[in-house]
Amino acid sequence: MWEIETNSNFERLEKVLTREEKPDRIPFYEHGSEIEERVLKEIDEEIFPIEEDMSEKEKIFVDLKNHVKHQTTIGYDYVHAGAIDPDFPYALEQGRAGVSLSEGSKSISAETEEGERVFQHSSKNVIGDWEDFEDYPWPEVDEMNFSPIEWAEDLIPDTMKVLSPAPGGVFEHLTWLVGFKKISFMLRDDEELLSEIVDKIGSILADYLEEAASFDAVGGIVMGDDLGFKSGTLISPEDLRKYIFPWHDEIVSRVHEHGKFAILHCCGNLRKVREDIIDCGWDAKHSFQDAIEPVWEAKPEYGGRLTVLGGFDMDKISRMDP
Template sequence: MSAGPGRLHERAAEGGKSLVWNPKDVNLVPNFNCLLTVLRRDGVPDRVPLFELKVDNEVIEAVLGQPLTDPALSGRDAILETRRRAVRFQCNMGYDYLPFRLETGFTRQVRESADDTAELSRGQRQWVNQHTGVIASRSDMEAYPWPRGGLDEVLWEIEAVSSLLPDGMKLVARTSGVLENAMWLMTYEDLAMATIDDPSLVTDLFARVGERLVEVHSAAAGHDAVGAMLLGDDMGYKTQTMFSPTMLREHVFPWQKRLVDIAHAHDKPFILHSCGNLEAIMDDLIDCVGIDAKHSFEDTILPVAEFKRRYGNRVAVLGGVDVDFLCRHTEDEVRRYTRDIREACAPGGGYALGTGNSVTNYVPVANYRAMVQAGGKS
């Protein structure tokens, strides 16, 4: 049986080693300007800041030594307590921001699932079904309950959470992406077929998705507590992009650029998290879409140090500690590997350290700690 955070703490205590810690080798006073210096590539910051797309709840709970949610609370009280605990985690780990996911309101198709075998198991692991979606035809698209408005609760939460942030900390607000949402609604397979069989349907689908993302980003970007906007939009796999660069230029990049323009209109930097081999479109993303920072790296595709060498004078570079390496190696090996990345990427500025993707619940917590301590030293 997989162990939850409580059992992990119990087991750690028996071995004389707790999983709860306040790292001594990282800066525990948040200063978003340090991260902002990186995102704007505006010189060399006083220290190399840390950055993650997200840390899985199970890892946060293992570090804090308590659940993120309080079962005794409900409604808005429960939401705020969860955010309060997340803020404490971010501060304790040395981050300068709180990740803040903005819900788009899109309903997805039925997901696939299997047993989650991670030590910090959540019971079931789910992923998107790419064979059967909720939209397969124009009639499906017209019948789909497209979200509109309904952002009052999101704006309330941004305002409420802003009161929980310590001095120097900001929100990095994010949504899922243009291509991702289109694929989740129609499935990768059907969307690919539709680009040939029904191009007008594809155009209209991206318009519906893009318009909603514009609405959500417009609502959030102007808030003082929001320090940067982030779009999670996976567009590639190990060898190339998931669709041709021509298709992406026609349907995806124009909407991504509108989101970038919204952020820039409020003087906020724009971060793109996108997995996969994007070599064929990187110039488009930097020069045409106008992203300020790129996140998500995998050593088998392009190590972060090589990306920094190629593109670091044009776009900020975030993360790059390979998640596979983080999972499979010892703490000492992780420390050495992290230091090597830092030494290769930090000179000249424009770099924040973290994983190549996210701190998943199958990353050993001790290795996560080793990465933070090795990377966060001034």
């Protein structure tokens, strides 16, 4: 165990989420980061090594230790921790060519400094008909191992809490399993199957996040569910209200029953469904893009009803000169 010196304090983030009191400073918040070890190296912090002969659980534990070290060193008020391997199997493409079946969801990208990654193909799917739906190996929450939350509780100082992330959102899993093109056809040709798929996804995520919220170390949950793009929602607002938002409402209600916060990460132009998001009871929304809805416009317009998190436009940060 290393000695932790940090000003991290979950009460700082809690003040922002309840919108009842100003914190001493703006809390740092990220939906997720893949450069934490690089950041620690840049500031000359030691990295806990992952050895080849380690078991998968040991590797996850060491990875969590590095994550905790990053969060406490930089001054975040929380750490992320959830179940071991809660992902759904998807059909993904490797790099720019070749198709492979991979266990778990991956980010959209091809060749990066970290190596080759995978991306979702809009025309390929794992579930395309009723037989696929029945045969799909749906994950069982009661068989998942939530040990990382308990490990995190032992690693973090008393002033910090866990924000437990969902393994994707309701609509996101729908697109990953069915494919965006197939969803478009199902909305017209087979709404019954589409509804069954959404309800299965929603029930799994609701059970998962309810279980995560039951841990004392958890201060809240985070669900990423990208619903839009630059000029609108990916499917119609009416269809989001029919299929997706009822499960958002259910998830938030279950988390709130445990007295925990519910944070939504959602990209895109959501102006036509903003009130729906607020009505679902989300405590906060993360991700604001200057070209769609700058955070300085969102805050005065509805920040009294929904906490706004983030707002640094990564496109500008990446492209602008220092």
